[in-house]
Amino acid sequence: MPAPAITRTPQLFSGDLRPYPGIPADWSVEKSRVAALILRDIERFAPEMLGPLCPAEDQENFWEDASRLSAAWWATDGNLVAKPAGTHDRPWTSEEMSRRFGPVTQDEEGGHHAIDTQINHPIVQQFGGRAMMLGSIGIDDDTDIIQWLATRHRDHGVARGVVKVAAHKNGIWSIELDNDPEVIRRRLLDAMDWTYIRLDGQRDALFVQDELALEFEYRLFIIDGEVVSGAGCVEEFTPLDRQSNRPFDSRMRRIRGHLEQGEPSPVEDRPDIFHELLSFGSRVASAHSGTVVIDVAKNAATGEPVVIELNGISNSGLYASDPWTVAERLLRARDRGYTL
Structure with a gap:
């Protein structure tokens, strides 16, 4: 008797595509x-x-979105269902x-002013190599970022500080x-400017840290505590530019x-x-799990x-x-990377 067919629950996708800019004539044959x-x-x-061809639109934005959609399609064997965003x-x-x-x-993560739950993660504190604090302006001395920055300069000789809005991608x-x-x-x-006034008096609204001079920034994609892909933070590169279809790309900028x-x-x-950062990142990934x-x-x-920081996958x-x-591994993952 043949084995019963396996019914796979459809996976859901709601991402949109940016306007289609076409395939430039100067791209390589492989790309x-x-x-x-x-x-x-x-x-x-x-x-x-x-949509219709729009040659003036951003190439990187479109092809990154398109790659993400293609990856989801292949990982699910085409068992993918479009659903409007929540x-x-x-x-x-x-x-x-x-x-x-x-x-x-x-909206799905709690609204425009929701605090980025990754911003002050213990992993960042443990492996960040710098002092940092999630704080506020004008509430009390213990959490006041201005007092903290002045103390870092006076007592530790820190020349510059980095200030980030604790909401998702709202300013640095x-x-x-x-x-x-x-x-x-x-x-x-x-x-x-106005962001200062808007956040004055709001608790845990700002994340501050010593500014480090950084070199060779690299992004690692972690599934269930294991590094499965990575690439240098090169803004003009998309998955279409990866080296020989490998999961890791060793190109980066100093x-x-x-x-x-x-x-x-x-x-x-x-x-x-790359190998040095991958070895370090693997230890960090294991600690995160x-x-x-x-x-x-x-x-x-x-x-x-x-x-440097943690981000949602x-x-x-x-x-x-x-x-x-990444999508293939994510389909089988214990942790999909969402805060439910």
């Missing part, structure tokens, strides 16, 4: 071939997502979220520090070129740095690897990573 295969996958799953009025259920493959919207600033809290307050107000770093440095293929994206880098002053930028391997 164009991969792009054509991704388009074929989308036409199978949701042809209505492919809202405050009609949020996704825990059961639906457990089958989720698309990006998660802010590099601030020159001073012994005088009032000087720091004015600099923060000048830099943050200087990424954000905050006060100036212009980004040239892309280098650095397998030596869950599903997450971890950004790592080298401290330029000491040469030691550090954790569903919304993180892909760079030249391998979302097909």
Whole structure:
């Protein structure tokens, strides 16, 4: 008697595609071939997502979204169902979220002002190589970020601090520090403008840390405590640019070129740095034991690897990573990477 057919619960996807910019004529034969295969996958799953050709639109945004969708399609053997994003009025259920493959919207995670639960994660504190604090402005001295920054400068010689809004992706600033809290307050107000006023008096609204000079920033995709893919933080790269269809890409920049770093440095293929960061990241991933994206880098002053930040696996930028391997592993994962 033949074995009974296995019924697979459909997986859900709600991510949209940006406008289709086409396949540039100057792309390599291999990159164009991969792009054509991704388009074929989308036409199978949701042809209505492919709009008219818009050559002026952003290439990286479209192909990253398209790669994510293609990866979900292949991981589920085509057993993928489109579903509108959740809202405050009609949020996704825990059961639906457990089958989720698309990006998660802010509404589904608690709203526009929801605190990023990864921002002050113990893993960042343990492996970050710098002092940090989740705090506020104007509530009390123990949690006041201005007092904390002044103390870091006065007692520890820290020259600059990084201030991040604790809500999801809502702003980051590099601030020159001073012994005088009032000087720091004015600099923060000048830099943050209305955001400073809006968050004044809100508890746990801001995350502050010593600013480190970082080199060779690298993104690692972790499933159930294991590193399964990774790529250097090279903004113009997408999964179409990955090296020989491997899950790890060893190209990166010494200087990424954000905050006060100036212009980004040239892309280098650095397998030596890659293996060092992968070894470090594997230890961090094991300590975390869950599903997450971890950004790592080298401290330029000491040469030691550090954790920059943690991000949710569903919304993180892909760079030249391998979302097909990630999606396949995610389908079987104990931890899908969502806060339910």
